[in-house]
Amino acid sequence: MITPKLVMAVIGGLTIGFLLGPSAQAQQDNQWIPQAREKSQASSAKHQGGQKQVSKPRQNHAIRQDPANNTKMAQATKTESAKKPHRLVLQVNSNEPAMMNLTLNNASNVAQYYRDLGEPVSIEVVTFGPGLHMLRDDTSPVKPRIEVLAMSHPEISFKACGNTQENMRKAENKDISLIPQATIVKSGVVRVMELQEQGWSYVKP
Numbered sequence: 001m002i003t004p005k006l007v008m009a010v011i012g013g014l015t016i017g018f019l020l021g022p023s024a025q026a027q028q029d030n031q032w033i034p035q036a037r038e039k040s041q042a043s044s045a046k047h048q049g050g051q052k053q054v055s056k057p058r059q060n061h062a063i064r065q066d067p068a069n070n071t072k073m074a075q076a077t078k079t080e081s082a083k084k085p086h087r088l089v090l091q092v093n094s095n096e097p098a099m100m101n102l103t104l105n106n107a108s109n110v111a112q113y114y115r116d117l118g119e120p121v122s123i124e125v126v127t128f129g130p131g132l133h134m135l136r137d138d139t140s141p142v143k144p145r146i147e148v149l150a151m152s153h154p155e156i157s158f159k160a161c162g163n164t165q166e167n168m169r170k171a172e173n174k175d176i177s178l179i180p181q182a183t184i185v186k187s188g189v190v191r192v193m194e195l196q197e198q199g200w201s202y203v204k205p
Contacts, residue, residue, distance in 0.1 A: 085119075087195070088110055090107060091188070100131075101142060124156075126188050126191050127158070127159065132161060138177065
């Protein structure tokens with residue numbers, strides 16, 4: 001049997017629970033807020049960590065070679081290559097004035113060509129056998145022309161075969177004088193061969 005006292009006790013308990021309910025809920029909310037903050041901070045830290053990992057490849061991009069630097073290096077190499085002198089050896093082994101003049105024409109044209117380009121060139125005219133007459137002081141048909149050419153094109157030099165000079169001295173029984181522009185080498189043929197072995201270009205008229 002429900003008594004009035006029991007009814008009053010139930011009503012009083014409900015009233016107390018109702019009054020305490022909002023306070024308890026507030027306490028639960030207060031407990032939830034710090035946890036939410038911790039989760040938010042952890043998520044933010046994790047996100048920042050991911051950004052650091054993604055940024056690592058950017059550091060690798062910084063060490064890649066710059067195409068502009070590669071171009072500059074290629075240009076420097078090309079310039080250095082252009083400064084390397086061109087080298088030409090011409091041989092004369094005939095006592096024909098036409099052959100001698102053709103050789104001088106070739107030497108002069110080559111020298112002027114590279115002078116116009118601003119590139120260095122070295123040219124040697126090597127004489128031996130009957131071609132030694134080209135550089136003989138007493139028999140050269142092109143002596144005046146060699147004098148002028150030597151002054152205008154110092155990059156052209158003239159070599160005389162010492163073996164041929166000695167053979168002519170014995171055959172003619174007299175000293176064989178050479179023009180001032182000539183330099184004696186032991187053997188004209190050997191000189192031509194050695195220059196080719198050193199990378200000189202060889203042209204025979």
